[in-house]
Amino acid sequence: MPNPFEPYRLGRTTLTNRIVMAPMTRSRAYGPGASPTDLMATYYAQRASAGLIVTEGTQPSIVGQGYPDTPGLHSAEQVRAWRMVTDAVHDRGGHIFAQLMHVGRVADPALLPDGLVPVGASAVAAQGQIYTHAGPKPFSVPQPLDEAGIQQTIDDFVDAAANAVDAGFDGVELHGANGYLIHQFLSTNANQRTDRWGGTPENRARFGVEVARAVVGRIGADRVGFRISPGNTAQDIEEAEIEATYTGLVRELDNLSIAYLHMLEVPGQRDLTRRLRGLWRRSLILNPDTRPNPTGPGVLALIEDGTADLVAYGALFLANPDLPARLAAGGPFNTPDRSTFFGGDEHGYTDYPTLEEASGRTDQVA
Numbered sequence: 625m626p627n628p629f630e631p632y633r634l635g636r637t638t639l640t641n642r643i644v645m646a647p648m649t650r651s652r653a654y655g656p657g658a659s660p661t662d663l664m665a666t667y668y669a670q671r672a673s674a675g676l677i678v679t680e681g682t683q684p685s686i687v688g689q690g691y692p693d694t695p696g697l698h699s700a701e702q703v704r705a706w707r708m709v710t711d712a713v714h715d716r717g718g719h720i721f722a723q724l725m726h727v728g729r730v731a732d733p734a735l736l737p738d739g740l741v742p743v744g745a746s747a748v749a750a751q752g753q754i755y756t757h758a759g760p761k762p763f764s765v766p767q768p769l770d771e772a773g774i775q776q777t778i779d780d781f782v783d784a785a786a787n788a789v790d791a792g793f794d795g796v797e798l799h800g801a802n803g804y805l806i807h808q809f810l811s812t813n814a815n816q817r818t819d820r821w822g823g824t825p826e827n828r829a830r831f832g833v834e835v836a837r838a839v840v841g842r843i844g845a846d847r848v849g850f851r852i853s854p855g856n857t858a859q860d861i862e863e864a865e866i867e868a869t870y871t872g873l874v875r876e877l878d879n880l881s882i883a884y885l886h887m888l889e890v891p892g893q894r895d896l897t898r899r900l901r902g903l904w905r906r907s908l909i910l911n912p913d914t915r916p917n918p919t920g921p922g923v924l925a926l927i928e929d930g931t932a933d934l935v936a937y938g939a940l941f942l943a944n945p946d947l948p949a950r951l952a953a954g955g956p957f958n959t960p961d962r963s964t965f966f967g968g969d970e971h972g973y974t975d976y977p978t979l980e981e982a983s984g985r986t987d988q989v990a
């Protein structure tokens with residue numbers, strides 16, 4: 625029976641265990657030009673006992689940024705700063721992939737320099753509000769990407785992936801989940817196109833597949849992961865043909881031989897997870913979404929029963945820098961503090977104690 629605490633071969637690296645830190649935006653990239661800081665290096669280094677860390681969503685281009693103080697991977701300055709992070713994680717024996725996140729229509733135009741506007745598959749604004757420096761604001765109508773714009777966006781992903789390798793990352797995870805650009809193309813409401821990038825499940829999957837194909841061509845398949853969240857309605861996403869869309873997408877990604885598929889599983893989709901698992905011949909990372917509670921220790925059984933090869937933890941990893949040790953010990957776990965999730969200083973970021981440091985100061989949450 626596979627054991628979550630045993631090493632695992634992923635792509636070109638051997639991970640020390642099968643517990644993954646899920647990507648989490650923390651909006652603390654206060655370095656010049658949206659670059660990482662020393663504090664971010666400390667935060668990730670503290671969590672290096674994860675088998676694999678997937679970083680916070682990182683914009684591959686200026687127009688791909690949607691939230692304040694998220695880091696990028698599109699300038700030499702950012703590459704230099706990320707090197708501090710990857711060195712710190714590697715020095716502690718960890719492995720780290722950069723999550724490349726282009727937000728598409730989920731952007732605050734006020735964050736973009738003059739002349740740049742949020743882009744999307746179609747001119748359809750998301751319903752709801754976006755978090756900005758100035759408080760919540762309604763989403764804006766994106767400019768639909770034309771053929772040249774799509775090719776440019778794919779090139780931006782490729783350049784960012786090459787930058788990630790230059791910065792010392794073990795690979796990149798392409799963010800195809802949670803209502804951002806790749807997911808907008810997959811959806812049936814954000815994507816109203818009638819050309820080869822929309823209309824049918826195959827066409828809606830094309831953008832994600834072509835991004836993956838191009839990134840594989842530049843940095844190699846064993847350095848590429850892809851995150852999906854079938855059925856996730858985040859950021860006003862509707863998906864009318866989930867089964868057909870994701871079956872097609874997963875088959876195409878499987879043909880590209882990428883290192884892993886990362887599934888954020890929304891409640892009620894376990895059967896789909898199992899069906900997609902059946903199509904997927906490579907490593908599967910599973911992150912069951914158990915909101916309002918964070919994913920807890922129970923999901924380790926999904927490795928033992930073969931549903932997944934690795935499991936990812938978000939909020940619990942945020943609050944427990946030594947999460948694998950705590951899972952092995954059966955807890956206890958620090959409670960994540962939502963008020964410090966996005967932006968701020970070391971408080972709620974690098975000051976969560978390890979088991980050793982806590983010596984009795986922890987609250988049990990799971």
Ligand SMILES: Cc1cc2nc3c(=O)[nH]c(=O)nc-3n(C[C@H](O)[C@H](O)[C@H](O)COP(=O)(O)O)c2cc1C
Binds near residue numbers: 646648680799918965
């Ligand atoms: C503070 C915070 C930020 C997040 N940012 C991202 C992100 O940048 N990219 C992403 O794919 N998911 C993001 N997520 C979703 C998590 O990766 C994860 O899928 C979700 O929290 C459910 O897992 P959990 O129950 O273990 O927290 C974020 C979650 C949290 C709590």
